[in-house]
Amino acid sequence: MSTVLRIENLRIETDGDTPRTLVDGVSLQVDRGESLGVVGESGSGKSLTVLAALGLLPVGTRVTGGRIVIDDRVLVDVEADVWAGERELRALRGRTAAMVFQDPMSSLDPLRAVGAQVASAVRVHAPRLSRRAARERAIDLLTSVGVRDAAERAATRPHQWSGGMRQRAMIAMAIAHDPLLLIADEPTTALDVTVQAQVMDLLAEVRDRTGSALVLITHDLGLVAENSDRLTVMHHGRVVETGATRAVLAAPAEDYTRRLMAAMPAEQERATPAVRTGEADALVAENIVVDYRVSGRKTPVRAVDGVSVRIAAGETVAVVGESGCGKSSLAKAVLGIQPAAAGTVVVGGVPVRSELAARTAAERELAQIVFQDPYSALDPRLTVHELVAEPLRIRRAYNRATVGTLLADVGLDESYAKRLPGQLSGGQRQRVGIARALALRPRLLVLDEPVSALDVSIQAQVLTLLDTLQREHGLGYLFISHDLGVVRSIADRVIVMQHGRVVEEAPTAQIFSDPQHPFTRQLLAAVPRLDGPRRTARPAAA
Amino acid sequence: MTTSLTLATAPVVRRWRPRPGAAVGALMLGTVLLLTAIVPLLPGFDPMGQDLRAALRPPFADPAHPLGTDALGRDLLSRLALASAVTLGMTVVIVIMNAVLGSLIGILAGYYGGRLEALITLVSNVTLAMPVVLLLIAICAVLRPSAGLTILVLGCTWWVGYARVTRNIAAALRRQDFVVSPLTQGGDSVWVLTRHIVPNVWPHTLIIAATDVATIVLITSSLEYLGLGVQPPVPSWGSMIFDGQRHLAGDPWLALLPGLVMLLAVGGVQFLSQQFTAETRGGLLRKGGMR
Numbered sequence: 011m012s013t014v015l016r017i018e019n020l021r022i023e024t025d026g027d028t029p030r031t032l033v034d035g036v037s038l039q040v041d042r043g044e045s046l047g048v049v050g051e052s053g054s055g056k057s058l059t060v061l062a063a064l065g066l067l068p069v070g071t072r073v074t075g076g077r078i079v080i081d082d083r084v085l086v087d088v089e090a091d092v093w094a095g096e097r098e099l100r101a102l103r104g105r106t107a108a109m110v111f112q113d114p115m116s117s118l119d120p121l122r123a124v125g126a127q128v129a130s131a132v133r134v135h136a137p138r139l140s141r142r143a144a145r146e147r148a149i150d151l152l153t154s155v156g157v158r159d160a161a162e163r164a165a166t167r168p169h170q171w172s173g174g175m176r177q178r179a180m181i182a183m184a185i186a187h188d189p190l191l192l193i194a195d196e197p198t199t200a201l202d203v204t205v206q207a208q209v210m211d212l213l214a215e216v217r218d219r220t221g222s223a224l225v226l227i228t229h230d231l232g233l234v235a236e237n238s239d240r241l242t243v244m245h246h247g248r249v250v251e252t253g254a255t256r257a258v259l260a261a262p263a264e265d266y267t268r269r270l271m272a273a274m275p276a277e278q279e280r281a282t283p284a285v286r287t288g289e290a291d292a293l294v295a296e297n298i299v300v301d302y303r304v305s306g307r308k309t310p311v312r313a314v315d316g317v318s319v320r321i322a323a324g325e326t327v328a329v330v331g332e333s334g335c336g337k338s339s340l341a342k343a344v345l346g347i348q349p350a351a352a353g354t355v356v357v358g359g360v361p362v363r364s365e366l367a368a369r370t371a372a373e374r375e376l377a378q379i380v381f382q383d384p385y386s387a388l389d390p391r392l393t394v395h396e397l398v399a400e401p402l403r404i405r406r407a408y409n410r411a412t413v414g415t416l417l418a419d420v421g422l423d424e425s426y427a428k429r430l431p432g433q434l435s436g437g438q439r440q441r442v443g444i445a446r447a448l449a450l451r452p453r454l455l456v457l458d459e460p461v462s463a464l465d466v467s468i469q470a471q472v473l474t475l476l477d478t479l480q481r482e483h484g485l486g487y488l489f490i491s492h493d494l495g496v497v498r499s500i501a502d503r504v505i506v507m508q509h510g511r512v513v514e515e516a517p518t519a520q521i522f523s524d525p526q527h528p529f530t531r532q533l534l535a536a537v538p539r540l541d542g543p544r545r546t547a548r549p550a551a552a
Numbered sequence: 553m554t555t556s557l558t559l560a561t562a563p564v565v566r567r568w569r570p571r572p573g574a575a576v577g578a579l580m581l582g583t584v585l586l587l588t589a590i591v592p593l594l595p596g597f598d599p600m601g602q603d604l605r606a607a608l609r610p611p612f613a614d615p616a617h618p619l620g621t622d623a624l625g626r627d628l629l630s631r632l633a634l635a636s637a638v639t640l641g642m643t644v645v646i647v648i649m650n651a652v653l654g655s656l657i658g659i660l661a662g663y664y665g666g667r668l669e670a671l672i673t674l675v676s677n678v679t680l681a682m683p684v685v686l687l688l689i690a691i692c693a694v695l696r697p698s699a700g701l702t703i704l705v706l707g708c709t710w711w712v713g714y715a716r717v718t719r720n721i722a723a724a725l726r727r728q729d730f731v732v733s734p735l736t737q738g739g740d741s742v743w744v745l746t747r748h749i750v751p752n753v754w755p756h757t758l759i760i761a762a763t764d765v766a767t768i769v770l771i772t773s774s775l776e777y778l779g780l781g782v783q784p785p786v787p788s789w790g791s792m793i794f795d796g797q798r799h800l801a802g803d804p805w806l807a808l809l810p811g812l813v814m815l816l817a818v819g820g821v822q823f824l825s826q827q828f829t830a831e832t833r834g835g836l837l838r839k840g841g842m843r
Contacts, residue, residue, distance in 0.1 A: 345736055346736075347732060347735070347736065366735055366736065370738075371737075371738030372738075374735075374736055374737060374738045375737070375738060377736070378736060378737070379732075379733070379736055381729040381732075381733070383729060386728045386729045386730065387729040387730055387733065388730050389730040389747075389748050389752070390752075391751055391752065400733075400734060400737070400739075400747070401734070401737040401738075404734060404737050404738050404739040404743060405737070405738055446733065449737075450737055450738075
């Protein structure tokens with residue numbers, strides 16, 4: 011069996027007078043037809059390592075040690091002072107090794123037809139091919155990755171393609187020249203679980219068909235368990251553990267691997283509910299309808315169609331569903347950010363108007379939100395102290411000590427007060443966002459995918475924090491999520507939404523043990539699990 | 553879903569690393585500023601006083617007139633100093649007027665959108681289509697040309713660039729969660745605009761303003777050259793060059809010296825503003841990178 015990619019003792023450092031080591035002594039190897047999972051949290055160097063293999067390191071970083079060999083060609087050998095030139099690398103990219111990036115939304119040019127973009131990927135390494143032939147090949151490729159009516163769809167631009175379809179197009183481009191090596195960097199992180207399952211099926215099928223090797227970079231151990239033959243765990247720029255996927259996950263030898271596995275949301279419901287009886291319900295929303303006006307269309311698009319939610323004080327109700335199912339619109343309607351076209355909202359026993367602008371400040375206090383994206387949630391110019399102080403200042407209730415208490419509540423000590431968001435990690439930012447949301451003592455907290463942008467270990471910490479705060483303050487949580495694992499460990503009840511309607515609502519345990527609706531079953535089946543079914547049989551030795 | 557667009561908001565000002573171009577720029581502009589600041593303090597400072605017996609003295613010939621005299625025997629060094637103060641002063645006022653007006657319009661258009669934005673876009677396009685210099689000439693044909701008039705006309709017609717850029721930034725900011733958050737806590741639009749939008753927009757305004765200074769210097773000087781703007785006997789770079797060009801054959805320094813000062817000022821500002829934009833561009837690009 012021949013080795014497609016071999017990295018030995020790779021070291022990557024930043025440029026500059028005082029270089030920081032980002033990747034140190036990393037070795038990995040992928041054979042033909044094999045699938046290697048590279049797992050680690052953000053900053054572990056997993057992406058840098060494979061980018062280095064293609065000579066695509068970002069500006070400001072460089073390889074300072076080790077060897078990189080692709081298909082018996084030595085691309086980098088620092089000791090022997092061998093450095094592949096840009097020409098050699100270009101000839102290699104796309105032909106010998108191809109990459110599928112994380113974000114299918116930004117990897118495609120929004121102004122060009124998808125088919126034309128696939129055709130250019132074909133022509134890069136086959137310049138003699140006529141445009142027409144390239145276009146035909148592009149359509150064949152799109153058909154082969156499961157794009158229906160590829161000939162017609164090829165002429166449309168990316169905004170008319172869903173996330174999953176775009177990722178299929180990216181894969182079509184990557185396999186245009188039957189590469190020996192496919193590198194997929196978090197290929198499904200931006201996708202729904204059901205779509206994720208389809209894309210992973212496709213990658214497995216492509217691998218079977220072309221016999222290429224796959225390097226799957228991800229933070230999701232479940233995904234690796236189902237989709238890789240061997241596994242490399244990285245942490246702080248070093249390889250922690252490597253071995254056959256099944257063996258490593260069954261009996262991890264290293265402490266860090268065990269911690270990663272332990273941080274995965276537990277496959278069980280939370281033990282003691284925090285529901286408080288005798289207090290006003292945190293939220294009673296009835297028959298909520300949300301419409302969006304679309305320019306050029308007479309009838310508005312109905313995002314939420316008569317949904318009712320009731321959340322007791324201290325209760326967590328999760329709303330799950332695929333993107334576009336209306337779960338975020340529901341949250342916005344509760345907050346008034348997107349006024350409901352019909353229906354009533356009562357927060358903490360107080361009926362509030364549908365439009366945010368029509369609500370009094372005291373009414374707005376009752377429901378607060380923690381945003382999904384910890385990067386856009388905080389004004390980059392304000393210090394942590396000022397960020398948390400803002401709601402208090404709005405209500406003219408600012409008090410230095412109060413801000414300190416709020417920060418302490420979310421586990422941030424005095425030393426963080428003067429920092430800017432740019433100096434915080436994703437988890438710390440999310441803590442600041444939670445402290446800000448709690449500043450006005452709300453009855454209901456809307457959590458819009460609060461942990462989906464965080465690493466698993468950080469996820470676990472934030473979820474624990476949310477649980478503690480809920481018990482302390484008797485908060486009701488409206489928990490919007492697409493991650494069923496997270497939902498299982500925090501929610502008391504689950505509402506499953508599809509096409510703007512509720513298809514199933516039940517206590518968490520019941521949803522997971524005895525799902526009624528076919529869509530719920532489909533969602534549950536798509537979640538990657540450590541002990542999930544293997545997607546690929548190891549191909550026979552070549 | 554985690555598809556999020558990280559907006560490059562306020563340029564992150566990091567360690568200031570001077571570029572060689574910036575040092576040259578600072579030196580050039582510094583010379584001009586020094587000229588305007590020091591010369592009026594010297595004993596022989598007299599930009600208006602005529603002395604026909606001492607007319608057209610060459611530079612470095614007469615200790616009483618270090619840079620010589622013009623056709624009316626007025627001290628050239630004094631006149632250059634006053635002209636620099638006049639032209640730079642006018643430029644600064646015009647740039648500030650446009651920056652404030654344009655950013656305000658752009659921010660309102662971007663934040664509120666809808667009909668207000670459509671109206672503002674229409675007004676911008678009309679303004680952009682207007683030939684400013686011809687407009688000023690037309691107005692001066694009716695009213696008496698003066699510095700104030702030039703400032704007023706230029707100060708109200710050069711804002712479209714600011715409005716366009718700030719509109720886009722404000723529109724992108726409006727969709728950011730940190731702008732929505734204060735609204736859910738009881739804040740109003742004024743709060744959001746003053747606390748979050750303006751502070752995140754103004755660094756961009758500053759960048760445009762820095763690059764605009766040179767343009768405005770050239771435009772006001774061309775207008776002065778045409779006799780629109782500051783009226784004699786008060787000197788300006790443009791009017792000094794106009795006066796000097798009649799003596800180009802015999803006494804070229806009369807036109808060359810104000811031209812040189814203008815070159816120093818415009819070049820200096822350009823070099824400096826490049827440092828400024830390069831610095832902030834680094835900040836903008838840094839976001840969304842690896843790690």
